[in-house]
Structure formats: C-alpha cells, structure tokens
Amino acid sequence: MNKKIIIANLKMHGSSSFYEELFAQVKSTQQHLAASDVEIVMCIPYPYLFLAEKFFAHSGISWGSQNVAKDLAGPFTGEVSVTMLTDFASQYAIIGHSERSTAYCESDLNIAEKFKRLKEHNVRPILCVGETFIEREAGMEKKVVQAQLETILSNGSEIFADSVIAYEPIWAIGSDMAASPEQAQNMCSFIRDFIHSEGKHSGHNDQKKIPLKVVYGGSVNEKNTLQLLSLDEVDGALIGRCSLSADKFIQICNLAHQI
Numbered sequence: 695m696n697k698k699i700i701i702a703n704l705k706m707h708g709s710s711s712f713y714e715e716l717f718a719q720v721k722s723t724q725q726h727l728a729a730s731d732v733e734i735v736m737c738i739p740y741p742y743l744f745l746a747e748k749f750f751a752h753s754g755i756s757w758g759s760q761n762v763a764k765d766l767a768g769p770f771t772g773e774v775s776v777t778m779l780t781d782f783a784s785q786y787a788i789i790g791h792s793e794r795s796t797a798y799c800e801s802d803l804n805i806a807e808k809f810k811r812l813k814e815h816n817v818r819p820i821l822c823v824g825e826t827f828i829e830r831e832a833g834m835e836k837k838v839v840q841a842q843l844e845t846i847l848s849n850g851s852e853i854f855a856d857s858v859i860a861y862e863p864i865w866a867i868g869s870d871m872a873a874s875p876e877q878a879q880n881m882c883s884f885i886r887d888f889i890h891s892e893g894k895h896s897g898h899n900d901q902k903k904i905p906l907k908v909v910y911g912g913s914v915n916e917k918n919t920l921q922l923l924s925l926d927e928v929d930g931a932l933i934g935r936c937s938l939s940a941d942k943f944i945q946i947c948n949l950a951h952q953i
C-alpha cells in the first residue's frame with residue numbers, strides 16, 4: 695500500500711520553546727510510525743530549521759520550509775534560497791500556498807520557477823493548488839487547478855516526480871468546512887490524471903509511474919482524518935491548525951497509520 699504522508703504547516707506560529715516541546719513530543723511518539731507506513735513532515739518557519747535538524751536527523755521524520763526564493767542568491771532582501779534550506783538538511787518546501795499567493799501576489803509563473811529551483815536541489819516541492827468558493831460555485835474548480843498545474847507542466851511532466859501536490863480548496867483553509875470526501879477524491883483523482891495525461895501527450899511513456907503524491911488540506915482534524923485518508927486517491931494530508939497541538943497532530947498520524 696502507498697505510504698501515507700502527513701505534513702504539518704505551522705505557518706507563522708510558535709517560539710523556540712514551543713518548537714522544542716512539539717519536536718520532542720512528535721519524535722518520541724512518532725518514530726515507530728515514521729519508520730513504517732506513515733511519512734511525517736514538519737514544515738516550519740525558517741528560524742527553526744536548525745532545531746528540526748537537531749531533533750529529527752536520522753529519526754525518519756522529515757522537515758522543511760513554507761516557502762523558498764526563486765533565485766539562488768543576490769540582492770533580494772528578506773528572501774531565503776534553496777541552498778540555505780539544504781544547509782539545514784531540509785527535504786521539503788511548501789510553495790504556492792494561497793495565504794502567500796494572495797497576500798504577496800505570487801503568480802503561477804513565480805511558483806513554477808520556485809518548483810524548478812527546488813527540484814534542481816533535490817528538495818521536494820509541496821505544491822498547493824485549489825479554488826476559491828466563488829470559483830467552485832461557478833463550476834470552475836477543475837479549470838482553475840488545471841491552470842495552476844499547467845505552468846509547471848511546461849517544464850515536462852517528469853518534473854513532478856517525487857513531489858507532493860496538495861489540493862487545498864481556499865474556502866476550506868482555516869474555516870472548519872473541510873471538502874467532502876467526494877470533492878477531495880474527485881479533485882485528487884483529476885490532478886493525478888491530468889499530470890499523467892499531459893505526460894503522455896508530450897511523448898513520455900508509462901507516465902502512470904511518475905511517483906508523486908496527491909494530498910488533501912483544509913480543515914483536516916482528528917475527526918475527519920479517517921474518512922479523508924481512507925480515500926484511495928488521497929495519499930495524505932496537509933495540516934494547519936491541528937499541527938499546533940502535539941496531541942492532535944500525533945492523533946492524526948496514528949489514524950493515518952490505522953488505514
């Protein structure tokens with residue numbers, strides 16, 4: 695069975711003491727899962743990457759950031775490059791989260807450049823895609839997600855190998871209104887099929903084998919985890935608020951383990 699992946703998105707929360715406590719708890723209770731059928735990834739603010747490396751090195755638990763610069767170095771005040779992430783052995787980086795694309799006007803092209811940069815340095819992108827409530831009401835959700843994927847696909851479908859696509863409907867983030875299992879299943883299936891079919895069109899053989907994961911994010915909690923993660927098209931979850939509580943996050947990881 696496909697290994698499930700549970701990704702924590704800690705956003706701009708916490709402090710040194712908060713992370714020391716969270717990491718210690720996740721490590722002590724989750725090491726047996728990390729070694730088995732659940733992959734755990736902690737995506738945290740940049741200043742705590744060193745701490746994640748200290749706690750999680752050789753534990754089977756992965757860590758990463760919530761953004762990356764598209765450039766490698768230069769006069770870009772406030773930016774953090776991929777080589778700075780790898781200095782702290784980060785294995786993953788979230789890109790394209792709607793909280794960034796709306797607040798900081800990130801374009802699809804910009805996100806595609808970040809995706810490419812991460813791949814060049816063997817950091818796995820966790821690409822967020824998803825529609826607004828108005829777009830879903832208008833029946834445009836697949837069109838919107840397709841457009842978000844297309845800019846990256848212009849680099850060839852194999853660029854998606856070993857990456858994670860997180861379907862995060864914008865209306866479900868921070869809202870207590872998770873997508874229904876049917877909505878999550880349909881969109882995750884659409885994302886996978888679209889990437890594979892684009893690969894075939896561009897002449898790549900056997901695209902079904904592109905090893906990518908498609909996960910769901912948006913108001914995932916300990917009550918809806920089993921239902922969402924039991925879906926065969928859903929390879930895991932991206933967890934916001936519930937990752938702030940070690941108890942809830944660990945409970946979600948344990949539920950993923952039961953599937």
Ligand code: PGA
Pocket residue numbers: 703862866867868869911912913914932933934935936
């Ligand atoms: P949420 O956030 O779980 O708090 O809805 C998810 C996310 O923004 O990735």
